[in-house]
Amino acid sequence: MSLRLTARGLSVGHPGRPVLRDVELDVAPGEVLTVLGPSGCGKSTLLRALAGLLRPTGGELLADGRPLTGPGADRALVFQEDGLLPWRTVRRNVELPLAIAGLKRAERRAPVADWLGRVGLDGHGDRLPRELSGGQRQRVQLARALAGAPQAVLMDEPFGALDPQTRAAMQQLLLTVWEKERCTVVFVTHDVDEALLLGDRVAVLSGGTLAALHEVPAPRDPAADRSALRALLLTQYT
Amino acid sequence: MTARRRLLRVAALLGFLGLWQALTAWKVRAWVRFDHLPTVLQVADALRAQLGTAVYWQDLADSLRRISTGFALAAVLGVTAGVLTARSRTAADLIGPVLELVRPIPAIALVPVAIMLFPENEQGIVFITCAAAFFPVTVATRHAVRAVPPRWEEAVRTMGGGTGRVLFGVVLPGALPGVVGGLSVGLGVSWICVISAEMVSGQYGVGYRTWSAYTVLDYPGVFVGMATIGLLGWATSGAVELLGRRLTRWLPAPVPAGVGA
Numbered sequence: 001m002s003l004r005l006t007a008r009g010l011s012v013g014h015p016g017r018p019v020l021r022d023v024e025l026d027v028a029p030g031e032v033l034t035v036l037g038p039s040g041c042g043k044s045t046l047l048r049a050l051a052g053l054l055r056p057t058g059g060e061l062l063a064d065g066r067p068l069t070g071p072g073a074d075r076a077l078v079f080q081e082d083g084l085l086p087w088r089t090v091r092r093n094v095e096l097p098l099a100i101a102g103l104k105r106a107e108r109r110a111p112v113a114d115w116l117g118r119v120g121l122d123g124h125g126d127r128l129p130r131e132l133s134g135g136q137r138q139r140v141q142l143a144r145a146l147a148g149a150p151q152a153v154l155m156d157e158p159f160g161a162l163d164p165q166t167r168a169a170m171q172q173l174l175l176t177v178w179e180k181e182r183c184t185v186v187f188v189t190h191d192v193d194e195a196l197l198l199g200d201r202v203a204v205l206s207g208g209t210l211a212a213l214h215e216v217p218a219p220r221d222p223a224a225d226r227s228a229l230r231a232l233l234l235t236q237y238t
Numbered sequence: 239m240t241a242r243r244r245l246l247r248v249a250a251l252l253g254f255l256g257l258w259q260a261l262t263a264w265k266v267r268a269w270v271r272f273d274h275l276p277t278v279l280q281v282a283d284a285l286r287a288q289l290g291t292a293v294y295w296q297d298l299a300d301s302l303r304r305i306s307t308g309f310a311l312a313a314v315l316g317v318t319a320g321v322l323t324a325r326s327r328t329a330a331d332l333i334g335p336v337l338e339l340v341r342p343i344p345a346i347a348l349v350p351v352a353i354m355l356f357p358e359n360e361q362g363i364v365f366i367t368c369a370a371a372f373f374p375v376t377v378a379t380r381h382a383v384r385a386v387p388p389r390w391e392e393a394v395r396t397m398g399g400g401t402g403r404v405l406f407g408v409v410l411p412g413a414l415p416g417v418v419g420g421l422s423v424g425l426g427v428s429w430i431c432v433i434s435a436e437m438v439s440g441q442y443g444v445g446y447r448t449w450s451a452y453t454v455l456d457y458p459g460v461f462v463g464m465a466t467i468g469l470l471g472w473a474t475s476g477a478v479e480l481l482g483r484r485l486t487r488w489l490p491a492p493v494p495a496g497v498g499a
Contacts, residue, residue, distance in 0.1 A: 051396050073398030079389050087411050087488035096407075097397040128488050148397055 002029040002184045003074060003151035005050055009059030012042075012049045013208075018057060019045045023210050025203065027152075032178065032185040032219070034199035036192065036237055042208045043188040047154045050186060051077045063152075073097060076145035078155040083141050084129040090116070090140050091125035097148025115143040118177060135166035139173070146177060152184040160189065171197060175220060192233050196226045204236050212236050276458040284458035285465065293447070298466065300442040304360070305432045305474070308367025312424060316372045317417060320379025321409060337376065345370035345427070346434045353439060363435040363443075370431035371424030378423070382416020383409055415489055418482030425478055429471045444470070 005027040013019035020042045027033045037043045048054045049061060052071035061068040063075070076097070077083075084093045094115055095108040116125055119139040129137055138158055145153050158174075159167040171194065178185060189195050195202045200219045204212040214233070218224035255278050260266075265273035276284075288294040319337065322329035345366050352362030390408045399407065410417075436445025448463025 048392070051392070053392055053395065071392075071395040071398075073396075075396060077392060077396040079393070082387065083389055083393050085390055085393070085408065085411070087414075087486075096394070100394070100397050100399045100403060130488065130490050154396075 001149070001151045002182060004029045004062075004064050005152060005184060005186065006062040006065070007046075007049075007059065008062070010046075010049065010056055010061060011058030012045050012054050012056055015057055018208060020049070020208050022059070025210060025213075027184055027186060028200075029151075029184055030182045031200045032187060032198055033201050033203060034195035035186060035188045035203045035205055036190065036195045036233065037188075037205035038190060038237065041205045043190075043205055044156050046205065047077070047156050047186060047188055050152075051075050051154050053077075073101060073148050074151045076148060076150035076153050078138075078141050078145045078153065078158045080157045081134065081137070081161045084137060084144070086129050088129075089125065090121060090127050090129070090132070093129070093140055094125075094144045094147050096144060097150075101148060111147060115147050119143045119173060133166075135162055135170060138162065138170055142170075142174065142177065146181060146183075150183060152186065155185065155187045157188055157190065159194070160191075167194075174198065192230060192237060195233070196230060202229075202233065204233065206236070274457070276461055280458045281461040281465065284456075285462045288459075288462055297442055297444050297447045298470070300440075301432060301436065301444040301470070304363050304436075304443065305367055305428050308364045308432065309371050309425060309428045311364070311368045312371035312375055312428070313421060315368070316375025316420065316424065317379050317410075319372075320376045320417075320420075321383055321405070321413075323376070324380045324383035325405075325409065337373075341373050341377075345431045346438075349435060349438050352435075359439050359441060363432060363440060366435045367428050367432045371421075371428040374424040374427060375417070375420040378420025379413060379417050382413035382420075385416065386412035415482075415486045418478070418486060422475060422478050422482070425475050426471065429467065429474075433467055 005025075007023050007025040010023040010025070011018045011021050023046065025033075035043050035046060045054060049056060050068075052068050052075065085096070088096070091112055095112045098108045098111060112125075116122055119142055121136065121139055121143070124132070124136065129140070132140065141158065159170045162170060175198065185198075187195075187198055196216060198220070199216050202214045202216060203210060204214075214229055216229065217226060259278040261272040262275045262277040263279075267273055319333065323334055323337070324330075348366055348369055349362070352365045353359075356362040356365060386409060390412055391404050394404055394408050432443075433445035433448070436443035437449040440446035444463055444466050448460055448467070451457075451459030451463060
């Protein structure tokens with residue numbers, strides 16, 4: 001199950017002072033779209049609009065062809081940091097989407113244990129977020145986002161605050177998990193290599209508009225040579 | 239708490255009592271006059287005598303009942319008002335101005351209002367106690383709710399959580415550390431006001447007994463009342479602090495004072 005996300009002439013922000021202007025974007029079901037841009041270019045705004053947290057001031061946003069009316073369990077959001085509820089243990093954070101969906105306590109146990117295993121956090125279920133490292137917290141966020149079986153996952157620089165080694169491990173984890181789930185992913189980053197590593201396509205945002213949209217050659221193939229596109233992105237990404 | 243800190247605390251208390259005993263027993267007059275004040279031993283004698291009377295325990299129970307009723311009401315109303323004014327612009331516009339107008343009035347100045355409003359003294363005292371704690375709780379809650387990071391709410395809403403889930407699953411637990419601060423301050427103000435209200439209009443109660451001891455020049459009795467108030471206040475605020483710490487164990491552990499010193 002995956003969602004098609006479409007933006008038509010999308011503007012978001014304050015009337016007369018939009019953060020995003022006239023964005024045309026069509027994210028295919030099951031696609032990984034990475035959104036690249038410097039800070040302040042409107043990346044997070046685009047993501048929050050797709051999540052339904054921000055209302056468009058112009059144009060429209062569609063999910064599978066139907067207008068988006070607000071946030072919903074079909075589109076999960078992953079934050080750069082501190083997205084976990086600090087008073088809930090790891091387990092209780094991961095089971096939150098299931099609890100919201102109305103699953104009984106006994107019904108939540110198995111999927112939560114499964115997800116904790118898949119992100120490599122077996123045995124950490126009873127810890128509080130503050131007792132985890134930054135990388136572990138992002139693993140919990142990933143598990144929590146996916147536990148609710150969303151059709152699209154919106155990720156706002158999820159690995160941006162991690163050290164390079166942890167970040168590489170998390171990128172691999174994301175790909176492993178995605179390989180099985182095949183949900184639509186919109187992944188915001190300011191790292192060109194990360195955008196190329198993960199995406200089917202790379203959208204470049206600049207000054208609140210969509211500056212370019214590139215197909216990635218041989219997406220997610222570790223052997224592929226993407227140096228030409230990388231060089232091009234570095235010139236566009238300012 | 240380490241044994242050293244416990245010892246230090248006991249020593250500080252004993253030192254205070256010792257100083258008081260010395261100043262009053264030697265009837266020190268150095269601009270401030272200690273010669274009329276009862277000594278610690280006199281107060282202790284009076285306390286021992288009172289502990290054996292039913293009236294003492296009756297007073298204690300009355301004061302505790304009044305403060306717990308008033309404080310519990312204030313906690314519920316204050317948290318509700320604080321959340322409403324922080325989360326809803328309409329609520330802020332509707333009740334904000336009235337709250338701001340009434341807030342500066344000291345709760346004890348509401349005694350005439352309480353006497354006119356309620357058929358019985360008892361309810362009036364509870365009303366004043368509640369009014370006293372209400373504002374610190376409201377203001378602390380309002381600030382705490384506004385300070386809850388928006389992404390927690392965004393996370394829950396993108397999991398399909400509705401208003402109720404956001405309110406009880408994010409806003410209230412997220413604001414709790416600040417609310418506990420408000421409750422702590424509110425309880426202190428509540429004690430001031432329950433004692434004052436009892437002095438003015440009570441029958442029974444620690445405040446009433448303290449004031450009536452003064453009117454018959456029973457100074458050790460006055461100090462027994464004060465010591466009782468002090469101990470009750472200490473015990474109840476300790477209980478609130480303990481409860482607060484238990485409920486907010488998820489907060490980042492504070493750096494213990496004295497580390498590195």
